[in-house]
Amino acid sequence: MSLSDDNTVTGRAIRYARVGGAVSGLAARFIGARYLGLDLDRDQHAGDLTAALGGLKGPLMKVAQLMATIPDALPDEYVRELRQLQANAPSMGWPFVRRRMAAELGPDWSTRLQTFGRHAVHAASLGQVHKAVGLDGRELACKLQYPDMASAVEADLKQLALVFAVYERTDKAISTREIHSEIAARLREELDYVREAKHMALYRALLAKEKGVHVPEFVPELSTGRLLTMGWLEGQPLMEFREAKLERRNAIARNMFRAWYVPFYYHGVIHGDPHLGNYSIREGDSINLMDFGCVRVFQPKFITGVIDLYNALKTGDIDLAVHAYETWGFTGLRRELIDVLNLWAEFVYAPLLKDKKQKIQEEKSGLYGAKVASKVHAELRRLGGITPPREFVFMDRAAIGLGSVFMHLKAEINWHRLFHGLIDDFDESRLARRQKQALTKAGLPLPGEENR
16 A cells, blocks of 8 residues: 555545644634734633644644744744643554554564564654564564554645744744745655655664664564564663763763764754654663654755854854855845844854853753744844745754753763864765765665655
């Protein structure tokens, strides 16, 4: 069965009925408040939206979590509420699991394993994970996709477009058009476990020399387009290490930094979902990196732009900053907009610019970058708004997500030297060669060779 078989008119209609009433009704209240002068308690309204989304499995819940991590995509009241959505949704029961496994591997699926855990060890928005043991004695993780997810994705993306449209009626600081396009592309990719298996193989190759990072091994004979089986990686949640000795916390932070940025600066690839459930900590403070559904591949010139902007901020070169933003895809830039964009860039790059040990953020705010993001948002609204390019969305999200991790760890590191260890011998043409070789070997297209 192909992935498109699940994207049916009936499936979408059922999803619209479940989601549409909740989201559309809340949207109508928001519009009424804006245009009819009705009173609207935005905190209460945001709470109602979270309650409506929290009862749903599927992509809209995942998108809600995602939007809470993209600066300025939604008002503060909504971000605070959406952060409360938990990744561990209630799992589907054994009768469901048994039917799904039979549908993917055939009626004799249980004979292909020594054991298979009836209860999910992790349940999220698009699927759930069961621990198993293979016939060869290997411990395995079986990631099983929920049924009808293709229909759910398309229905939920339409609802997300509605939420964005309502928001932009009242606040034009950030155009969400490209943000929606990028989220839609990545969500559709997350449904394709064949592609995710290729991403996993890609990351095993890219991080093969990183002793502090571990990537699971794909098990093809027990996998399909909706069942992804891989080697089991034992580890503990990162939040259990917040009170560990500083030396351990710093070691974990260094390994996280390299897990995300070695692929980025050497091959133009980034893991776009630094969610707490997507990695764990092993003995020796190395990390397990998991869940490769959301991976972004960039044109080599985009990485050059990242480094150009760093050098522009370091030297005060406005022309180089403009060149970097234009390389990323920003358009219609004028001096005032450049100054506002640089406010955000100076915050993101700040730990990299100073050659000293420091925390990722000196402020004791509970949210990484919240104060700066609020100021940038206000200035963009005053200047008439801006449209962030698609490629910017997940790079920015990774930076903020990792910053939040480093803040939780209270790590004190010389980020400048970590960064320069990756970029000092940077060469765009060499990155392009590395990228082509790695993607070709993994069976993945080069950026620009597919419709994103």
